[in-house]
Amino acid sequence: MTVTNILFIILAAIIALVLVLVQYYFTKKNKRSKHWILFSALRFITYFSVFLLLINPKFTNTSYTLEKPSLAIAVDNSSSINYLGEKGEVLNLLNQLQQDEELTEAFSIETYSFGTNFTNADSLSFSEPQSNLHQAFSNLQQLYKNKTAPVVFISDGNQTYGQDFTYSAQQLKQPIFPVVVGDTTQYEDLKIGQLNANRYAFLNNKFPVEVFVNYSGNSAISRRFEIKQANQTLYSETISFSSNKTSAVIHATLPTNSVGVKTYSVAIQPLENEKNIENNTKNFAVEVIDEKTNVLLLSSILHPDLGAFKKSIEHNQQRAATIKNIEDDIDFGEYQLVVLYQPDENFARAYEQIERLGLNTLTVTGTKTNYQFLNRNQQVFTKQTTNQEEDYLAAYNENYSSFQFEDIGFDDFPPLKDKFGDLSFSTEVNPLLFQSIAGYDTETPLLATLEKGSKRHGFLFGENAWQWRAKSFLEEESFNTYDEFFGKLIQYLASNKRRERLRLDYNSFYNSGEDIVLQAQYFDKNYEFDTRGKLNLTVKNKETDASQIFPFLLRNNQYEVDLSNLPAGxxxxxxxxEGEQLSKSGSFTIVDFEVEKQFLNANLSAFQQLSDQIYFPNQFEEIKQQLLQSPEFKPIQKSKQExxxxxxxxxxxxxxVFCLSSEWFLRKYYGLI
Incomplete structure (x- = not known):
């Protein structure tokens, strides 16, 4: 309280006393009362209290608290702790740290576990399939950003995914006490390191596999390397290692003879008395798919365009083109796309089969086309022709939107030849190229596509496209540019994807230990995403026939179900x-591969980058003394002023209120009011 406030309070007391004396002593009526002293005392308190409120002095109260530093204990909860046989040692050290009286008095102890995720350590199972040490250090940095909190980090130092944890540990502005779990002795060891293979391969093709094999040791050894599918050896070779050659890279190509998910085993022959043979084998899977597109080139005449089309289509090995005469016996069901080359009256049966099977088509017209027949057998366009022929140059349409392609020099291509006449469309088509006649660009399509429901159709109004391919070769010294353009057109026309109300997104195979999440999208009859659906997934193990039902959960505008706990198989x-006749079936394989079993030793070298002092689980006393004796970990006294x-x-x-009420009551009681 300031001196000014004290003077004001003294003055207030004097003024209050003067007012009371004026009212109760110098007034004759009050003076005669034998109780005037009691009344004046109550009135004095009232006046003085009111004056105090007007002055409103401020009072300062200071309180002191003792703040203990935090002690963060982060424990590796991954299954590698179990595999290394260190579970008991870790639990014993954790129990000592949590229950020591001196530590609990000096620190606020907080315990966390990490593996796949970073959480509060309510209990430890040492069963998590992955280790993300980077995430652990990043979370500790956020939790103790502005605090004093030494970190006791208990782990084997073997990280299975995430960024390099030694870098994130350097960002942690707290002292780290690394406790190394596991054997730090280096043994001779052979292991399969990184394995690279495509997730998909095509039927009757070969796919590459790249395998890295690592050796830890000083002896000169040779061991057999094999890649197997079931009991069949697909690839093998003998690899030599020494103190100077500690790694080898194997490149192999494997055949694909049948469709489906194929599981393979990669193995390196173990050493004598090798301590860890789990990392000598690694499994992987490849889904073999048959995506070969069969295209029928149908014509009643011979023309070099047919050969050029076939070459361009088969530029992609996943496409096959077959040239058939209209008189041949044809099974239209074998083809995904039919190229109708210069149709005439002989094509009547072909159009019937195409309509019945719902096939996609590419119609190519020319000087031998029977337009009267064509006008009757399709409803997209009509052309009124004369006996005169016309040359049509190509003009590139940069606004074409159905698929992406570049201008490969269409303006310089030779003209296509077709019958002269007006071309009109009864439905809207999407032009890739416009007709250019005598240097004048028209808005009439030369090459166009149409998508109607689930069907796709293309139209090329002119023959001699083989000259385009030849011109492209002269310019590029390769057919690739033109063939890739024509291949994109064929790919688009051969696709036949239908809109579905229930869609599933999943992989054909997963590695055990990784997240296995199937996603679904469910649409109402207007093809709008429906959040009200109740979706269930029934999963059946092919080997045991055991079935489980999992409900889908709605998350971020899609339905998800987590199957990460399923065993390999x-x-x-x-x-x-539920409530709809909608279902979707499929299959997947979980490959048996436990990454946490791949480690033989603790990662001592990584821990040595975290701190100058490394500890082991049996060194509790050393850790305790270091924590208690460090001056930066002493409690901090904090003051708080109110x-x-x-x-x-x-x-x-x-x-x-009490004084005024009492005075009024007493005066009333004694008849002075």
Whole structure:
């Protein structure tokens, strides 16, 4: 309280006393009362309290607290702790740290576990399939950003995914006490390191596999390397290692003879008395798919365009083109796309089969085309022709949107030849190229596509496209540019994707230990995403026939189901929507591969980058003494000042009310009012 406030309070007391004397002593009526002293005392308290409220002095209260530093204990909860046989040692050290009286008195102890995720350590199972040490250090940095909190980090130092944890540990502005779990002795060891293979391969083709094999040791050895599918050896070779050659890279190509998910085993022959042989084998899977597109080139005449089309189509090895005469016996069901080259009256049966099977088509017209027949057998366009022929140059349409392609020099290509006449469309088509006649660009399509429901159709109005391919070769010294353009057109026309109300997104195979999440999208009859659906997934193990039902959960505008707890094996599944006749089936394989079993030793070298002092689980006393003796970990005394104005003191108002009420009651009682 300031001196000014003290003077004001003294002055207030004097003024209050003067007012009371004027009212109760110098007034004859009050002076005659034998109780005037009691009344004046109550009135004095009232006046003085009111003056105090007007002055409103402030009072400062200082409180002191002792803040202990935090002690963060981060424990590796991954299954590698179990595999290394260190579970008991870790639990014993954790129990000592948590229950030591001196540590609990000096620190606020907080325990966390990490593996796949970073959480509070309510319990430890040492069963998590992955280790993300980077995430652990990043979370500790966020939690103790502005605090004093030494970190006891208990782990084997073997990280299976995430960024380099030694870098994130350097960002942690807290002292780290690394506790190394596991054997630090270096043994001779052979292991399969990184394995690279495509997730998909095409039927009757070969796919590459790249395998890195690592050796830890000083002896000169030779061991057999094999790649197997079931009991069949697909590739093998003998690899030599020494102290100077500690790694080898194997490149192999494997055949694909049947469709489906194929599981393979990669193995290196173990050493004598090798301590860890789990990392000598690694499994992987490849889905073999048959995506070969069969294209029928149908014509009643011979023309070099047919050979050029076939070459361009088969530029992609996943496409096959067959040239057939209209008189041949043809099974239209074998083809995904039919190229109708210069149709005439002999094509009547072909159009019937195409309509019946719902096939996609590419219609190519020319000087031998029977337009009267063509006008009757399709409803997209009509052309009124004369006996005159016309040359049509190509003009590139940069606004074409159905698929992406570049201008490969269409303006310089030779003209296509077709019958002269007006071309009109009864439905809207999407032009890739426009007709240019005598240097004048028209808005009439030369090459166009049409998508109607689930069907796709293309139209090329002119023959001699083989000259385009030849011109492209002269310019580029390769057919690739033109063939890639024509291949994109064929790919688009051969696709036949239908809109589905229930869609599933999943992989054909997963590695055990990784996240296995199937996603689904469910649409109402207007093809709008429906959040009200109830979707269930029935999963069946092919080997045991055991079935489980999992409900889908709605997350971020899609339905998800987590199957990460399923054991390795082959599975079939069916997704169903309750109350709807909608279902979707499929299959996947979980490959048996536990990454946490791949480690033989603790990663001592990584821990040595975190701190100058490394500890082991049996060194509790050393850790304890270091924590207690470090001066930066002493408790901090903090003071807190609270400034309270008198006007906030409600008791003063109560005193004023009490004094006024008492004075009025007493005066009433003695008949002075």
């Amino acid at each position: 082959d599975y079939t599944f069916t997704a169903k929507v 400034v309270s104005p008198l006007i906030d003191w409600v008791y003063l108002l109560a005193i004023i």
